[in-house]
Amino acid sequence: MATMTKRTTVYFDPQLHKVLKAKSLECEKSISEIVDLALRHELLEDLEDIRDFEERKNGGFISYKEMLERLNNE
Template identity: 50%
Template sequence: MEAMVKRATIYLDESLHKALKIKSIETSRSISDLVNAAVRDALSEDAEDLAVFEDRVNEPLLSYDEFLKRLKSDGLI
């Protein structure tokens, strides 16, 4: 089954649009395909970040002052 497609209008900076057009020509992919891939990658990265946050939710918090003291005691600053 073919993926459902939804049309949207986006406004790009002129230089970004030019770069997309050039990449589209050089890769034989449509601008829509390139934008879809970039958005998909960004959303996937966000999902990975959220999963990491969930994994670390029970870790103890460390204040900035405590962190600086730890760096000093370790001789790193």
């Protein structure tokens, strides 16, 4: 079964486009595949950051002064 895709236009800096074309030839993937994978990686990283934030948001607050005192006592 074919994967449904959407088409869009993306404008790249000429040097970046040159690098993408070279990488495309090197790894035998289309520029579209490379960009898709890079965006997925970036978005998954954001998701990890959001999950980390959610886990820590109720972890309590330490004032700047308290943090300095902790560092001083080490």
